[in-house]
Amino acid sequence: TKDWNGIDQVVLRNPKGASARISLHGGQVCSWRNEQGEELLFTSSKAIFKAPKAMRGGIPICFPQFGSCGSPEQHGFVKNKIWTIDENPPPLCSNDIDACSFVDLLYRSSEEDLKFWPYSFELRLRVSLLPCGDLVLRSRVRNVNGKPFGFSFAYHTHLVVSDISEVRIEGLETLDFLDNLCQKERFTEQGDAITFESEVDRVYVSTPNAIAVLDHERKRTYVIRKEGLPDVVVWNPWEKKSKAMVDFGDEEYKQMLxxxxxxxxxxxxxxxxxxxxxxxxxxxxxxxFSLDL
Ligand code: BG6
Structure with a gap:
């Protein structure tokens, strides 16, 4: 299928009816649905579907930086680029062996990209949909350059929630976080689970490999498992920031995290x-379900 700019999209399905849709625009996962066909990733009703920017929702890939870090490309430039499909991907590794459906997307830096970031790299993103409906994203960054480089990375994951005031995150309690709302000042989480009653924009550091997002009203829980990704960004723009974003509905902060x-x-x-x-x-x-994180 094609995405909003006529760019190819790949649809993965499993035998039970779960699905995922990935655009070659940025390697962005735009949709992930469970067996009942319910959408699990948020996309704003005001999202702007216009190249070269990533649309607001799904899972933009943030590389080589998250935030702006002095670069004009907020959250990195690869999310705004057209990726390709690798028709001859390397074999699945043992952890992915039960993936029933997967695609490998590639982004190789070009000469033109050197103006954003002066290094050459290859970024491979394997998106797999497991028989149980789980969505797995595995990114591999390779330095194909003559010089070393350092980078940051984030899967900017927009989850659908039924009512943000009824949501809590488990697994981050007692950890340190950098608060983007206070010039990245470092604090230590004091409470139990994390709940939401105002704008939140934090980077929790050195987090466990599994955390849970409990949606009390919809009676469902997202479990986020990760490897090679020590930190977790938690963001909800709340009322005022929502109104300031042109590609985000005024009330949508209630339905996304x-x-x-x-x-x-x-x-x-x-x-x-x-x-x-x-x-x-x-x-x-x-x-x-009782969770064993
Ligand atoms: C969050 C960041 O994850 O993304 C926030 O922590 C930022 O600081 C938000 O405002 C949205 O960023 P953008 O560039 O997509 O508007």
């Missing part, structure tokens, strides 16, 4: 020829 597996606090360093892998696995289960 960004929980981004990321490598931010310490840049990942790669020497020429070296590779890094960061994996995210999203699961959704009824709240009645």
């Amino acid at each position: 960004c929980v981004n597996g990321a490598a931010l606090e310490s840049p990942i360093m790669l020497r020429p020829g070296e590779e890094w892998t960061g994996k995210l696995q999203l699961t959704v289960v009824p709240s009645s």
Whole structure:
């Protein structure tokens, strides 16, 4: 199928009817649906579907930086580029062996990209839909350059929630976080689970490999498992910021929450020829399931 700019999209399906849709525009996962056909990733009703920018929603890939970090390309430039499909992907690794459906997308830096970032790299994104309906994103960054580089990375994951005031995150309590609303000042989380009653924009550092987002009203829980991604960004713009964003509905903050597996606090360093892998696995289960995180 084609995306909003007539660019190819890949649709993955599993035998039970779960699906995922990925655009070659940025390698952005735009949709992930469960067996009942319910959409699990948020897309704004005001999203702007116009190249070259990524639309607001789904899972934009943020590389080589998250935020602006002095670069004009907020959250990195690869999300605004056209990727290709690797028709001859390497074999699945043992952890992915049960993937029934997957696609490998590639982005190789070009001469033109050197103006954004003066290094050459290859970024491979494997998106898999497992028989159980889980969505797995595995990114591999390779330094194909003559000089070492450091980068940050994030899966900017927009989850659908039924009512943000009824949502809580488990797994981040007692951790340190950098608060983007206070010049990145460092605080320590004091409470139990994290709940929402105002704008939140935080980077939790050195987080466990599994965290849970509990949607009390819809009686379902997202489990986010990750490897190679020590940090977690939690973002909800709340009322005022929502009104200030042109591509976001005034009330939509109630129905979405960004929980981004990321490598931010310490840049990942790669020497020429070296590779890094960061994996995210999203699961959704009824709240009645007992979780063993
Ligand atoms: C979040 C960041 O994840 O993304 C926020 O932590 C930022 O600081 C938000 O405002 C949205 O960013 P953008 O560039 O997509 O508007």
